[in-house]
Amino acid sequence: MKPLETSSPTSDRVPAAAIHAFIETSFRKVGLPDADAAKVARLMTEADLSGADAHGVFRLPQYVQRIQTGGINPKPAIRVDRRAPATALVDGDNGMGHLVMARAAETAIELARETGVAWVGAHHSNHAGPAALYASMPVEHGMIGLYSAVASANHMAIWGGVEALLGTNPLAVGIPAGEEPPVILDIATTMVSYGTIKNYALQGKSIPEGWIIKRADGEPLTDPKRSSEGLLLPIGGYKGSGLALILGLLAGTLNGAAFGRDVVDFNADTVTETNTGHFIVAVDVSRFAPLDTFKAEVDRHMRDMRDSERLPGFDAIRIPGEQREARIRSRSRDGVPLSAELRKKLDDLAAQLGIDPIRT
Structure with missing residues (x-):
């Protein structure tokens, strides 16, 4: 642990x-x-x-x-277009991603109160911080939250390729619990987020093998200051690559936002609008079961998991969140x-x- x-x-x-x-x-x-x-x-x-x-x-x-430098609009006119009872598309007007996604999450929660489930996409947005921020917002209202985004730079290739056409495209899920902490899973579809690589470079730390490979020969790359020469590896091999692809299509292409070759590397380009895409789903638990009953069952299962027999070398079992x-x-x-x-x-x-x- x-x-x-x-x-x-x-x-x-x-x-x-x-x-x-x-x-x-x-x-x-x-x-x-x-x-x-x-x-x-x-x-x-x-x-x-x-x-x-x-x-x-x-x-x-x-x-x-x-x-x-003009890459982000400091005074956006964020617009919500409700396209059906349970769906909406948010136009962020190139504003700060945090503002865009907070509005999207608020909209999803509001719609889910009426319809039981809501899917809200966003485009013309920007980097919005960690995925868990938004997946956890519906949790505070007795709902399940699911969030993803197209990452603000491409650092991964499709499985078997050498061209960086995929990002770290994260996935976060939030599930309410009772006495236990909410279950919050927040994962990149790469072995590590690129922000972590930048943090390692800032502090002069070496990258562990298994995070990045050199684009030229596929060998491990451990110097974070040379990360531009490499590719981040996906979680689970081809499965992580496939998951990043699907999430990119749902968060980017479905919303008219950037994906694949259209993604602007906001680390290298401070001027161009990124048109970052996201989506968030809110599910009202009470439409399936009484909320207190569901929370109690989540508590029971999480305790079963945490108290289960451990492999040698593990001093504890960690529950997401x-x-x-x-x-x-x-x-x-x-x-x-x-x-x-x-x-x-x-x-x-x-x-x-x-x-x-x-x-x-």
Whole structure:
């Protein structure tokens, strides 16, 4: 079982409120309206609290740069087009992905209250942080949430290929429970997210073998600063490649959003609109069973799983979402670990924007 925290020995603990304030001030400085800056800051801080360290404040300098260079619209007119009782398509007007997907999730929850199930797609959006943020939103309303997106860059080939035509295209599912933590599964369809690779590069860490192979010869690549020479490997071999393909078609092509060769690498191109696509599904549990009964049954099954006999070498069985819940409590109390390297980047950003740095 992995330890609850895997931060660097040189990490500082920073209160979540300080991170939230810094993110909000940064976005206001580059033109986001106050309410939008506060909303994005809240969602990014939630990412850090939950342990999605490559998707919270870590992404702030990149987001700010894209806003400053015209790659993201700081004042979007997000539009919801309800196309049937249980479906909708959200046009994000090239706004921050967090704003677009929060609106999509709110719409899915609202529709599912009326129809029992709702599917909401989004286009003309941007990178929106960790998938679990959105899959967990319906859970708070007694619903099951399912979310996916076309990743904001292609780092994987179709199985057997050498051309990067697929992204890490994540899948997240949230299921409400009773006394147990909600079951929250959040996985990339690659062995690791590309944000993690960027974080390793920032901290000077080597990549474990099995994450990336060299495009030229298929041999392992372990230097994260040379990741542009390689391809991320899919989970489960050809199965992960196939899953990334299907999710890309559902989140991208179905919504009129970018997929395959049309995907813009937002790591390399700060100017071009990405037209990122997402989808979220909300399912009202009460249409199938009384909510309390369902939650109690989820609790029972999760306890059976956690208490089942373990293989040698495992000191515990992890249930998806369990450590996420514990990490939120821990970091809310003790602060979020930020590496010295990330603190330096954020201090540089503060100097560039003319604002106060994050306070420990």
